[in-house]
Amino acid sequence: MDVEILARVQFAFTIGFHYIYPPLSIGLGLMLVILEGLYLRTGNRIYEMAVRFWIRIFALIFGIGVATGIIMEFEFGTNWATYSKYVGDIFGSALAAEGIFAFALESGFLGILIFGWNRVGPRVHFFSTIMVFFGSLFSAVWIVVANSWQQTPAGFHIVGEGLNARAEITDFWAMVFNPSSVDRMLHVWVGAILAGAFMVLSVNAWYLLHKKHEEIARPTFKISLIVVTIFSLMQLFIGHRSADGVSRYQPAKLAAMEGHFDSSARADMYIFGYVDKKNETTSGIKIPGGLSFLVHGDFQAPIQGLRAFKPEDRPSQVNSVFQFYHLMVAAGVAMIGLSLLGCWLWWRKKLFEYRWLLWVYALSVLLPQLANQAGWFTAEMGRQPWVVYGLLRTSDALSRAVTANQIIFSLILFTIVYIVLFALFLFLLNRKIQHGPVDYGTKEDIESGARRDNPLLEHEPAGGQ
Amino acid sequence: MQTFLGLDYTTCWFLVFGAVISGYAILDGFDLGAGSLHLFLKKEQSRRIAMNAIGPIWDGNEVWLVIGGGALFAGFPVAYAAIFSAFYVPFMVFLVGLIFRAVSIEFRSKEPWPWWRKSWDIVYCVASIIISLSLGLMLGNVVEGLPLDEHQEFAGSWLSFFNPFAILVAITTLALFMMHGAIFLTMKTENRLFVKLHVLANNFIVFFVVSFVITTLYTLLYIPHLSDFFKGHPVYFIIPLLMTLSIANIPRQVKLGKYRYAFISSAVTIALLLIMVALEVFPYLLYSPLRPENSITIYSAASSARTMHILLIMALVGTPLVGLYTSFVFWTFKGKVKLDEMSY
Numbered sequence: 062m063d064v065e066i067l068a069r070v071q072f073a074f075t076i077g078f079h080y081i082y083p084p085l086s087i088g089l090g091l092m093l094v095i096l097e098g099l100y101l102r103t104g105n106r107i108y109e110m111a112v113r114f115w116i117r118i119f120a121l122i123f124g125i126g127v128a129t130g131i132i133m134e135f136e137f138g139t140n141w142a143t144y145s146k147y148v149g150d151i152f153g154s155a156l157a158a159e160g161i162f163a164f165a166l167e168s169g170f171l172g173i174l175i176f177g178w179n180r181v182g183p184r185v186h187f188f189s190t191i192m193v194f195f196g197s198l199f200s201a202v203w204i205v206v207a208n209s210w211q212q213t214p215a216g217f218h219i220v221g222e223g224l225n226a227r228a229e230i231t232d233f234w235a236m237v238f239n240p241s242s243v244d245r246m247l248h249v250w251v252g253a254i255l256a257g258a259f260m261v262l263s264v265n266a267w268y269l270l271h272k273k274h275e276e277i278a279r280p281t282f283k284i285s286l287i288v289v290t291i292f293s294l295m296q297l298f299i300g301h302r303s304a305d306g307v308s309r310y311q312p313a314k315l316a317a318m319e320g321h322f323d324s325s326a327r328a329d330m331y332i333f334g335y336v337d338k339k340n341e342t343t344s345g346i347k348i349p350g351g352l353s354f355l356v357h358g359d360f361q362a363p364i365q366g367l368r369a370f371k372p373e374d375r376p377s378q379v380n381s382v383f384q385f386y387h388l389m390v391a392a393g394v395a396m397i398g399l400s401l402l403g404c405w406l407w408w409r410k411k412l413f414e415y416r417w418l419l420w421v422y423a424l425s426v427l428l429p430q431l432a433n434q435a436g437w438f439t440a441e442m443g444r445q446p447w448v449v450y451g452l453l454r455t456s457d458a459l460s461r462a463v464t465a466n467q468i469i470f471s472l473i474l475f476t477i478v479y480i481v482l483f484a485l486f487l488f489l490l491n492r493k494i495q496h497g498p499v500d501y502g503t504k505e506d507i508e509s510g511a512r513r514d515n516p517l518l519e520h521e522p523a524g525g526q
Numbered sequence: 527m528q529t530f531l532g533l534d535y536t537t538c539w540f541l542v543f544g545a546v547i548s549g550y551a552i553l554d555g556f557d558l559g560a561g562s563l564h565l566f567l568k569k570e571q572s573r574r575i576a577m578n579a580i581g582p583i584w585d586g587n588e589v590w591l592v593i594g595g596g597a598l599f600a601g602f603p604v605a606y607a608a609i610f611s612a613f614y615v616p617f618m619v620f621l622v623g624l625i626f627r628a629v630s631i632e633f634r635s636k637e638p639w640p641w642w643r644k645s646w647d648i649v650y651c652v653a654s655i656i657i658s659l660s661l662g663l664m665l666g667n668v669v670e671g672l673p674l675d676e677h678q679e680f681a682g683s684w685l686s687f688f689n690p691f692a693i694l695v696a697i698t699t700l701a702l703f704m705m706h707g708a709i710f711l712t713m714k715t716e717n718r719l720f721v722k723l724h725v726l727a728n729n730f731i732v733f734f735v736v737s738f739v740i741t742t743l744y745t746l747l748y749i750p751h752l753s754d755f756f757k758g759h760p761v762y763f764i765i766p767l768l769m770t771l772s773i774a775n776i777p778r779q780v781k782l783g784k785y786r787y788a789f790i791s792s793a794v795t796i797a798l799l800l801i802m803v804a805l806e807v808f809p810y811l812l813y814s815p816l817r818p819e820n821s822i823t824i825y826s827a828a829s830s831a832r833t834m835h836i837l838l839i840m841a842l843v844g845t846p847l848v849g850l851y852t853s854f855v856f857w858t859f860k861g862k863v864k865l866d867e868m869s870y
Contacts, residue, residue, distance in 0.1 A: 124632035153596065157597055158596075231832060463611050
């Protein structure tokens with residue numbers, strides 16, 4: 062089998078699996094900050110129970126995020142050694158910054174967040190929650206900056222040639238604030254917040270359907286509804302800015318995203334469709350000139366088509382890029398729709414009346430997951446054949462010392478491990494959700510030994526060895 | 527050549543990288559040690575306590591590995607690329623070990639069933655052992671060197687990684703971590719569990735000293751070029767001297783019941799060991815024994831001066847910050863482990 066395909070499949074698989082978790086951590090982090098803030102403000106124990114419940118879910122998700130994330134840092138070296146030598150100056154710096162500034166912060170305060178409820182005062186604990194959230198936001202910054210540099214390289218020059226060519230930094234801040242960093246950063250952050258907020262929404266919808274923990278589920282549902290409404294609407298505008306950036310700096314990717322081949326023609330915007338690469342046609346339900354309008358404000362303006370690029374300089378999997386892009390947009394529109402519907406029903410005081418709608422909300426956790434994955438597949442597959450846009454091809458970036466057999470070994474290993482991990486994750490998540498928020502009792506209760514409602518301690522002999 | 531405190535940037539970054547790796551070994555070393563000895567503890571309560579001793583802090587400790595990887599990638603990308611692509615198969619095993627160590631800690635306590643907990647105990651212990659052995663194996667191979675071609679890419683077979691020296695270094699690393707972890711746990715435990723860990727600590731001290739002596743003898747006899755630096759700069763004999771004293775101090779402090787000093791001596795031992803390794807290999811990051819001209823030195827692997835400059839600033843700004851809140855977190859959880867409703 063081809064080393065390049067194997068290396069790409071492995072990277073896509075490991076990063077795709079990893080990407081389920083950090084966005085949830087970021088989104089849940091925000092929800093924890095909100096809920097704990099409300100608890101401190103109001104003293105309402107409903108919020109205390111919600112926070113402590115979501116901390117346990119957060120811990121599970123964060124743990125898997127860390128475990129699957131370490132792989133990624135080293136996978137550049139193991140499978141993409143040539144890439145690593147080429148971009149080390151730049152990409153490596155971003156990763157180093159991510160480690161020392163962001164990971165250390167979130168992992169450090171994580172200990173207090175999860176274990177410190179009884180050890181530190183409420184304000185210190187809240188501070189720790191905020192630090193974990195900031196740390197997670199900040200870690201997203203560096204990796205998105207690094208990836209954005211791949212998409213729109215800036216602040217560098219090339220030294221050496223052929224096999225020894227490498228990019229060297231000339232301006233750190235130009236590198237960090239390359240043309241696409243900020244837009245993509247916001248897009249990723251909002252996508253992450255939606256992931257977490259929809260998870261909270263879904264779980265609470267499920268509780269309401271089964272008439273469990275209703276005093277906690279109702280207010281928490283409403284809070285998460287506010288969050289998803291604000292951020293899914295924001296995402297529309299932020300996403301537009303990202304796509305605008307793509308139209309300017311990665312025209313081949315834009316052409317693939319909407320299956321646009323002919324440079325002299327206006328570009329249509331598809332609701333959904335299909336790209337026939339061989340015959341260079343795209344068919345489906347479309348808004349004629351829609352893309353031209355979005356990019357130039359004119360329904361008739363021509364947009365560079367795929368034919369403007371040599372076949373080796375444009376993405377080869379055009380239909381995949383097209384479909385992933387449209388899947389992401391569809392999921393985003395669905396999120397907006399569900400949010401607005403929820404808000405309207407809330408205003409009409411009928412929010413929890415329709416059971417079928419609660420079922421839809423219970424499943425809505427999948428929408429941001431679909432959008433986040435589809436969006437990244439669009440970005441990365443659309444970036445092909447480049448790993449550094451316009452400069453280094455993916456096919457040239459591999460580790461020369463690694464054989465196909467070695468990659469087959471590691472790919473099978475990861476596949477098995479991740480399937481097991483995912484099964485365990487779903488099992489444990491489900492158990493936690495079923496168990497629901499727990500009333501640990503007030504501080505007085507605990508100190509007097511009156512209530513030890515800890516599922517773990519139930520099965521232990523009381524105290525001692 | 528740009529300099530900082532009299533040393534060129536590249537050498538500075540080599541020292542920073544070494545410091546990060548030492549930091550990782552000292553911090554995650556006791557987590558891995560605690561994990562590696564986990565199955566020596568037989569009771570459910572003992573195992574819970576041992577896991578909760580590292581519970582709040584192991585994740586932050588593991589971050590140093592990520593920082594180290596980033597430091598290598600950013601400062602010495604040629605070495606980063608060569609080392610990780612060369613070590614492909616064992617490194618994948620190491621990564622899977624890391625995954626399972628992480629999730630076993632998180633998953634174990636989620637269900638009360640004895641079969642569930644015993645299974646995760648085994649996974650946790652085996653994963654910690656595999657990680658410790660892999661780290662030692664990779665270190666041993668990096669120190670002895672790997673066959674590299676003229677493009678400084680690995681030109682050998684991964685089976686050659688299992689050579690006597692690397693295996694000895696792997697075992698010594700495991701022994702070192704188990705000793706370090708056991709001493710850490712004595713500081714965090716009470717009553718019968720504490721007594722048991724005191725005994726285990728003494729056993730692991732012996733395990734470490736014996737493996738260390740064997741490895742050192744092997745090195746002196748069969749890999750003489752590693753002694754070249756010390757031969758050429760006899761004043762550096764102070765390092766092995768101090769190291770021997772710090773090793774000797776460990777059992778002494780344990781006997782006196784001063785476990786904190788024993789732990790500090792153990793940490794100092796780890797640092798001095800890595801300093802010795804750094805001096806032995808400097809300026810090589812990856813030596814190529816049959817064709818030394820293909821070796822990767824810190825200079826041939828380095829990124830640009832500007833990047834080094836940025837990295838050094840990051841290190842100067844970041845380190846005190848990390849040190850500050852890490853100390854705060856450690857301080858929050860100081861003292862003997864007390865299980866509560868938030869514990870694992």
